[in-house]
Amino acid sequence: MDNGTDPTNLVSIPSLAYRIKDAIRAVMGPGTVVLSEPILMGNEWLYIKECLDTCCVASAGRFVEKFEADLVQFTGSKHAIAVVNATAGLHVSLRLVGVTSNDEVLVPAMTFVATANAVSYCGAIPHFVDIEPVTLGIDAVALRDYLYENTEQRSRQCINRRTGRRIKALVPMHTFGHPSNLDLLLSVAHDFNLELVEDAAESIGSFYGEQHTGTFGKFGVLSFNGNKSITTGGGGAILTSDAKLAGKARHLVSTAKVPHEWEYRHDEIGYNYRMPNLNAALGVAQLEQLPQILAAKGCLFEKYEREFSLISEVNLLKEPPGAKSNYWLQTLVLSPDQRHERDQILQITNKSGLMTRPAWVPLYRLNPYEASPRMDLSQTDYWYDLLINIPSSTSFDKH
Numbered sequence: 041m042d043n044g045t046d047p048t049n050l051v052s053i054p055s056l057a058y059r060i061k062d063a064i065r066a067v068m069g070p071g072t073v074v075l076s077e078p079i080l081m082g083n084e085w086l087y088i089k090e091c092l093d094t095c096c097v098a099s100a101g102r103f104v105e106k107f108e109a110d111l112v113q114f115t116g117s118k119h120a121i122a123v124v125n126a127t128a129g130l131h132v133s134l135r136l137v138g139v140t141s142n143d144e145v146l147v148p149a150m151t152f153v154a155t156a157n158a159v160s161y162c163g164a165i166p167h168f169v170d171i172e173p174v175t176l177g178i179d180a181v182a183l184r185d186y187l188y189e190n191t192e193q194r195s196r197q198c199i200n201r202r203t204g205r206r207i208k209a210l211v212p213m214h215t216f217g218h219p220s221n222l223d224l225l226l227s228v229a230h231d232f233n234l235e236l237v238e239d240a241a242e243s244i245g246s247f248y249g250e251q252h253t254g255t256f257g258k259f260g261v262l263s264f265n266g267n268k269s270i271t272t273g274g275g276g277a278i279l280t281s282d283a284k285l286a287g288k289a290r291h292l293v294s295t296a297k298v299p300h301e302w303e304y305r306h307d308e309i310g311y312n313y314r315m316p317n318l319n320a321a322l323g324v325a326q327l328e329q330l331p332q333i334l335a336a337k338g339c340l341f342e343k344y345e346r347e348f349s350l351i352s353e354v355n356l357l358k359e360p361p362g363a364k365s366n367y368w369l370q371t372l373v374l375s376p377d378q379r380h381e382r383d384q385i386l387q388i389t390n391k392s393g394l395m396t397r398p399a400w401v402p403l404y405r406l407n408p409y410e411a412s413p414r415m416d417l418s419q420t421d422y423w424y425d426l427l428i429n430i431p432s433s434t435s436f437d438k439h
């Protein structure tokens with residue numbers, strides 16, 4: 041049967057996969073539909089042309105500073121440092137909160153691999169924690185219990201009793217743009233002497249209460265990769281409210297070069313992580329359109345909500361109460377008894393030109409992280425089977 045009908049039903053109802061495919065089609069229209077592509081309808085050409093006309097494509101030019109100032113304005117962060125990508129931004133942020141070799145860092149088991157990789161770049165070890173269903177972010181309540189049972193405080197440091205290693209930091213991630221429960225996470229970080237660094241790669245334009253995500257921890261890191269809500273081609277930004285740390289971050293991402301008229305002197309091992317002017321030019325143009333993009337993402341959610349309200353076996357993931365999500369990726373949540381349909385849904389939608397994706401394979405199952413310490417991850421495993429990201433691109437004319 042390739043029309044998806046069940047021959048044993050007298051009134052044949054198309055299988056769930058076909059109904060989902062039709063619902064996505066009804067919203068997105070014909071043709072190939074990707075998961076998330078950028079909207080480039082503003083001053084991108086103009087600003088890139090300025091870079092080319094003035095020969096300022098790399099470190100010289102006005103756009104990096106302008107982009108950083110615009111980010112400060114939009115997020116309310118005191119400082120923003122533009123970098124080559126969010127992974128690099130996380131690496132530097134973790135280093136600057138004092139994560140060093142052989143430390144452990146708490147990260148959600150359900151996140152993009154970059155969160156854990158940035159920990160590894162510091163020579164540290166990701167320690168995986170479980171998620172909760174409302175935000176799909178770290179379950180702060182379960183984490184608190186786990187830390188009470190498994191750690192002890194020695195001279196104001198959180199020591200993992202099992203491994204003897206120091207747990208230095210906590211890295212929440214705002215899944216698909218939905219803000220994690222930052223109040224609870226901040227209190228866990230405070231009570232256990234952990235530094236909080238937010239992986240806000242997916243959450244530009246998302247607010248917890250009235251405050252922009254990425255501005256709660258000592259550092260927060262945004263991504264402007266091509267598939268994110270706004271893009272610089274590749275790129276990221278480090279946010280911090282601490283002037284001293286901002287200065288250190290700026291120094292470290294610019295090869296730790298001591299400012300001087302002509303001399304090349306570097307006072308520590310730095311990184312070449314600074315965002316080029318060309319990318320920042322894109323970023324300035326993109327940021328100008330962000331309010332419209334966010335409005336379009338909200339509209340898209342409402343359209344999907346109308347279509348999927350007719351399909352009782354699935355729900356759409358909604359922004360958590362008290363928070364404003366950017367709805368970066370729209371997410372279907374299958375009812376538990378439909379978990380075995382997930383792969384068929386993925387197959388049928390992708391085959392018909394609608395790009396859909398499951399959530400990330402939980403990181404503790406990946407080769408490089410099989411031996412990493414972890415708490416009970418049953419929520420992560422449970423939700424992994426039920427989540428499907430559906431096409432989430434917006435354009436101003438269509439929605």
Ligand SMILES: *Cc1c(COP(=O)(O)O)cnc(C)c1O
Nearest residue numbers: 125126127152154241263265275
């Ligand atoms: C995209 C993403 C990153 C990495 O961003 P890059 O800019 O591509 O390095 C990190 N963490 C999460 C959760 C992401 O979604």
